[in-house]
Amino acid sequence: MQSANGSDKHEKLIIIGSGPAGYTAAIYAARAELKPLMFSGLQPGGQLMITTDVENYPGYPEAVMGPEMMEDFRKQAERFGTRIKYELITKVDLKAQPKVLTTDSGETYTADAVIISTGATAKWLGIEAEQTYANRGVSACAVCDGFFFKGQEVAIVGAGDTAAEEALYLSKLASTVHMLVRRDEMRASKIMQKRVMNTPNIKIYWNTEAYDLSGDPKVEKVHIRNNRTGEESEIAVGGFFVAIGHKPNTEIFAGQLDMDEAGYIINQPGSSRTNIEGVFVSGDAADKVYRQAVTAAGTGCMAALDAERWLAAYEAEQEEAGVEARA
Ligand code: NDP
Secondary structure, eight states: OOOTTSOSEEEEEEEEOOSHHHHHHHHHHHHTTOOOEEEOOSSTTGGGGGOOEEOSSTTOTTOEEHHHHHHHHHHHHHHTTOEEEOOOEEEEEOSSSSEEEEETTSOEEEEEEEEEOOOEEEOOOOOHHHHHTBTTTEESOHHHHGGGGTTSEEEEEOOSHHHHHHHHHHHTTSSEEEEEOSSSSOOSOHHHHHHHHTOTTEEEETTEEEEEEEOSSSOOEEEEEETTTOOEEEEEOSEEEEOOOEEESOGGGTTTSOBOTTSOBOOOTTSOBOSSTTEEEOGGGTOSSOOOHHHHHHHHHHHHHHHHHHHHHHHHHHHHTTOOOOO
């Protein structure tokens, strides 16, 4: 069915992204009978799909695997009538009303309101060797690829909670994990640092940066430099993991939504509202501070409640102006 402006479908509410933020928004919106349509994106379930044990999400006293938790979120969202399309939104016009969204297959949808929960993606160091050895020993996901390096030595770059978690995961598979830390301290939480330091087969290199990889056809060595002394050396490894943080998945909204210099969408304080009426943001796309599944879920709830209130006012306005609600 085509809508008045030539799009394929009109929806009251579209949710972009399917991590904890998107699913929670969907659960609340579906229970409010907004009949949300969700576009899951390229990695349905988001970053938790590449996480092992989640020990800090309330309600799971014995911990839960990330993918299992996201499966629970999905079932809960679908139970109340959320429809999920396993497609990517590649283009948006959020300033139009209704808003126009285009998928990777070229279909267009219009929506009265939109909730953005597109999350964030792992960052890379930016050295050429990361590309050269892509799928030949380089990875940004220990949980996805660690198994391939069973019994081998591996290196991991980073010193945050992600790097600590991945180093611990790899330590169960690899013979030795060489952890390259660019400063003389770690950013990871104290409990994670303690676990890393108490693991005999994790070797920490302080003030150390990886500047190149070598090997043929796969990674055989990581070339490192001590950034205090300038001393260069190499470590023989079969795998090279990068765990240095994330970048928000917000490129398609650039020029339309207000963002900070890193690309995080700016929401109005204490609200999920953006600078555009009827567009709400939740989760890591707007959060560079907390970035937790539970905070993402909390802001997903906020976005659904804000969208519900905004839609009620919008529909009342439309009715007053004599325009019939379409969805
Ligand atoms: P962070 O931004 O917290 O840490 C990134 C790490 O990578 C830092 O140690 C940083 O070093 C290092 N780094 C960045 N760029 C480079 C570079 N070019 N070369 C070398 N090292 C580099 O990201 P995380 O992904 O670790 O964590 C993000 C958020 O998610 C955090 O709030 C974290 O607490 C949370 N988290 C929680 C988990 C849990 O509770 N189970 C699991 C995973 C993440 P430097 O310190 O010098 O800047």
